[in-house]
Amino acid sequence: IRGQRVIEDFLDNMVLGEQLGFDGLLVLEQHGGPNAVTGQSIVMTSALAARTKNIRVGAVGPIMNTYLSPMRYAEEVAALDYLSRGRFFFGMPVGIGPNYHALGIDPTRARERLREGHDLMKKAFMEEGPFEWDGKFFKVPYANLWPKPLQKPHPEIWVPAVGSKDSLKFAADNHYTYLAILVPRPVLLRNIKTFRDMCEEAGYTADPTQVVATATVHVAETDKQARL
Numbered sequence: 001i002r003g004q005r006v007i008e009d010f011l012d013n014m015v016l017g018e019q020l021g022f023d024g025l026l027v028l029e030q031h032g033g034p035n036a037v038t039g040q041s042i043v044m045t046s047a048l049a050a051r052t053k054n055i056r057v058g059a060v061g062p063i064m065n066t067y068l069s070p071m072r073y074a075e076e077v078a079a080l081d082y083l084s085r086g087r088f089f090f091g092m093p094v095g096i097g098p099n100y101h102a103l104g105i106d107p108t109r110a111r112e113r114l115r116e117g118h119d120l121m122k123k124a125f126m127e128e129g130p131f132e133w134d135g136k137f138f139k140v141p142y143a144n145l146w147p148k149p150l151q152k153p154h155p156e157i158w159v160p161a162v163g164s165k166d167s168l169k170f171a172a173d174n175h176y177t178y179l180a181i182l183v184p185r186p187v188l189l190r191n192i193k194t195f196r197d198m199c200e201e202a203g204y205t206a207d208p209t210q211v212v213a214t215a216t217v218h219v220a221e222t223d224k225q226a227r228l
Contacts, residue, residue, distance in 0.1 A: 010037045010044075015051050024056035024089075029063065032102025042076050049084035057084055060091030060160055060179065065110050066103055069138060070117035074124045074145050081149040089156040091179060092118060094167065111166060113137045125154040158212065163191045172198035172206070179212045188213055 014025045025048055029041035038044045041059035048057045059080070067073045081088045094114055100107040116135050120143070123131070129144030149155055160179040161167035168191065171178045178195045180188050192211050199206035220226035 006037060007044075011047055011051060014048055018052045018055040022055065024058060025052070026058045026060060029059070029061040029093075031063075031066075031099045033098075035098070042080060045088070046080055046083055049080065049087065052087075054087070056087045056089060058089040058091065058158070060158060061093055061095070062090070063093055063095040063099060064114045064117045064121075065095060065100070065105055067117070069140065070121040071124060071140060071143055071145065073117070074121045077121075077155060078125075078145060078147060078149045081151055081155050082147065086150045088151075089158065091158040091160050092176075093160040094164075109137075115170070122154070125149055161191075163187060163194075165194065168195045169198050171195065172202050175202075175204070175210075177210050177212055179214070181214055 017025055027038065027041045027044045027048065028036045029039060030036035031039045041061050045057050045059040062073060062076070064070065064073060077088070077090060080090075092114070094110055097107060099105075100110065116137050120133050120135065120138055120140065123133075124143055124145040125148060129146075130142045131144075133140040133143050156177065157174070158177040158179045159167055159171035160181050161171070162182050163180075168178060170176070172195055178192075180191060183191065192213075195211065196206045199210070218226040
């Protein structure tokens with residue numbers, strides 16, 4: 001009963017966000033407990049796409065390494081892009097330790113597997129199939145994504161990161177948006193500078209909208225209670 005109420009309240013608040021004139025709505029994903037509203041950001045974002053009309057809707061994850069195949073990931077992204085009529089964007093987090101332990105996934109090759117999965121998915125988005133993929137982690141003899149995403153070449157991709165240089169470089173090299181999470185302001189500013197420097201090294205100047213910073217808001221009956 002509590003879970004039902006939490007989910008319905010979350011969706012109602014998100015729909016209210018469109019009515020109040022916000023630019024976009026974002027669903028986070030965590031596993032192994034109530035660390036986020038849901039472990040299925042794609043499912044929750046589908047519900048938001050159905051309940052809204054114009055606002056952008058995003059999912060962060062899904063976590064690539066929770067999928068047996070990136071092709072399944074790509075199919076879900078493409079489907080949600082159509083359901084939202086081109087309003088969808090998504091994040092590609094590596095994921096944190098509790099996610100891997102909760103799902104019984106080996107975290108030691110997480111980054112390497114994520115990178116290969118990303119390359120396969122991106123090729124499926126942008127190239128006509130069928131094609132064969134023979135990689136280290138994925139063997140797909142018949143990769144043929146249909147339909148392709150509505151947005152071309154694919155929906156906007158965000159890379160959530162606390163500050164790993166590997167993640168920052170991945171975002172910079174692919175012209176993705178860096179989503180800064182779980183860091184105090186001095187560290188945030190340092191990470192943003194590092195990211196922008198990496199964009200310059202990749203041959204371009206980062207767009208101001210290519211960095212997203214999160215702000216935590218505490219709500220209570222009084223300011224004193226909120227600050228505790």
